Amino acid sequence: MKLFLRCLIVIGVLACAWLGYSIMRAQRGLAEAERLLKRNVFSKAREEVDRYLWLHPRDPAALLLSAEILTRDESLETGPAIARAQSLLERIPDTLPWGPIARGKQARLSFFVEHRPIEGQRFFEKALELDPRFIEGRYLLWKILDLTGRSDSAEPIFWTIYDQTPQADRPYLMREWYMSQFFPASANPLLDVQMGYNDPSKPLQMNPEYVRLKEHCDAEPQEPINHAALARWFQHDGDHTTALTLLERGLKLPGAETDPYFLSILLATLFEQGDLERAKKYLEGWPEPHEGYDYWRWKGMLADEADRDYPEAVAAYDKALAIWPGPVDWRTMYRRANCLARLRQSDAASEARKSAKKIEEIMDTEVHVALRDALEDRNLTDRDNLTKVMDFYRELGRNREVEAWQQVLDSLPSKQPAIEAASGKR
Structure with a gap:
């Protein structure tokens, strides 16, 4: 009996020692995981942060770190790793200072990795609600609108970004805005490459815009907007029958008949098909307030x-x-x-x-070829070229853009008069 009790005591002491050692090691896990992550030792970093989360399952810094390790470790299968990262980020409440950071990371994973733009949009909107200063989120929200055929509604977002952008970067931002306004389908070529919709190394491939919109539709089939965006692509390609098929599919989804973007694409297709009575029916169901282009x-x-x-x-x-x-x-x-x-x-x-x-003449193709040339990198400090862009917006009555380009012109070094320049050389 005494031997048994002695054994129990020894086992208890050893268990306490092991537990104490485990707790001490787990406490060091967060710092060790950060160190290992910097060295790209992902599996060991995962082990360390998992030990820490065993002790502190709600620690927001550890949850963020664990999610980052999962998204950067290319040895893991992408789908399960991203799903796990999303679940970890979801555990960080909005009420904490880390809340907007977590929502922003969820948005990036949804948009860039899972190719779910509408889910990404909702996460970005939530992050901005929590932290209106989150300019990267606002910028990517604008890009989502471009990439889903909704660039016409991006203007309020854009001017907020403009106000937060340093003067030196505004010429480049205004160039992006011009492309967003007039060529949204091809305004973001680098994003199309980054997300795998376009491969410049391949001379023959499918239209990147179609590939992108089809991928969105497949990844988020429950979102009416994705069906409408793909239908719009077929509309522009002259295939109104396929467009209507996609829209009929979208009409079965919740919220389709009350989404202005979906309705606008549906009405365009019905109009082209000559089904004016049905088009009138959907117009009558347009959600209040009745507004917008x-x-x-x-x-x-x-x-x-x-x-x-x-x-x-x-x-x-x-x-x-x-x-x-x-x-x-x-x-x-x-x-x-x-x-x-x-x-x-x-x-x-x-x-x-x-x-x-x-x-019609202002919107002629040749006019825009000249404008796009004026906006090339080599011309963004050239007064004559930038004046052409400003005059284009002035003819359209777009005063905000005129003011923005005038500010760019005002920020350029003034031209030295030819006589003064010549005398200066002597």
């Missing part, structure tokens, strides 16, 4: 083509043309002019056609 444009087009209500069409067109991208929508301007002609307002119709023709 897409709503008023479709309100005008259906009043014009389906109801022949030209006064209502003109009023709706006026509202649409006042909202971006209305100022460059010369086709809708011509539609408005035709309505005025049918109302026997000849002078107003003539002026409207002149305005539409002016914008």
Whole structure:
């Protein structure tokens, strides 16, 4: 009996010693994991941080570190590793100072790795709600809108980014904005390469925009926006039958009939198919408040083509043309002019056609070839080229862009007069 008790005591002492050693080692685990991560020793770093989390399962710094190790360790299978990293980040509450950081990391994983743009958008929006100073999140939120065919709604986000951008970087940011406004499908070539949608080394490959939108649809089939974005691509390619098939699939999903972007693509397809009555039905279900370019444009087009209500069409067109991208929508301007002609307002119709023709000429391909050349790196400090860009925006009545480019011009060194320069050399 005494021997048994002695054995129990020895075992208890050893167990306490082992537990004490384990706790001491676990306490050092966080610092050791950080050291190992810097050396890219991922498996050992994982072991150390896991020991620490065994002792401190809610420690936000350890959860962030563990998630980072999982996402950087290329020896792990991507799917399970990313899912585990997302679950670790999810354990960090919004209420902690680490909350916006965790949401931002979740957004990056959703968007860049899992190719789920809508999930990524929601995480970025949450991170910005928690920390409005999170400029990287705001910038990537803008990129998500570009990459999902929704660049027309990016303007409020862009100008917030602009206000937080150093003066020296603004010419490059304004160039990105020009591409986002006029060539959103190809505005982010580096992101398409980074995310595997484009491979410059391959001379023959599928259209990167199609590859991207198809991947989004496959990765997030439950999101109506992804179906609409892919349908829009087929619309622009002239395949309205495939577009409608995708939209019919999207209509079965919750929220589709109340999403303005989805409805705008659906209305465009139904209009092209000649199904005006069905288009009117979906327009009537447009969510309140009734606002934005897409709503008023479709309100005008259906009043014009389906109801022949030209006064209502003109009023709706006026509202649409006042909202971006209305100022460059010369086709809708011509539609408005035709309505005025049918109302026997000849002078107003003539002026409207002149305005539409002016914008049509401004939006000509050759004009934009010259503008894109003016915005090349070699020209971003050239006064003459940047003045061309500023004048382009002035003709469109885009005062905010005019002011921004004027600030860029004002920041350039002033030109030295030729006579003064010559005398200076002597």
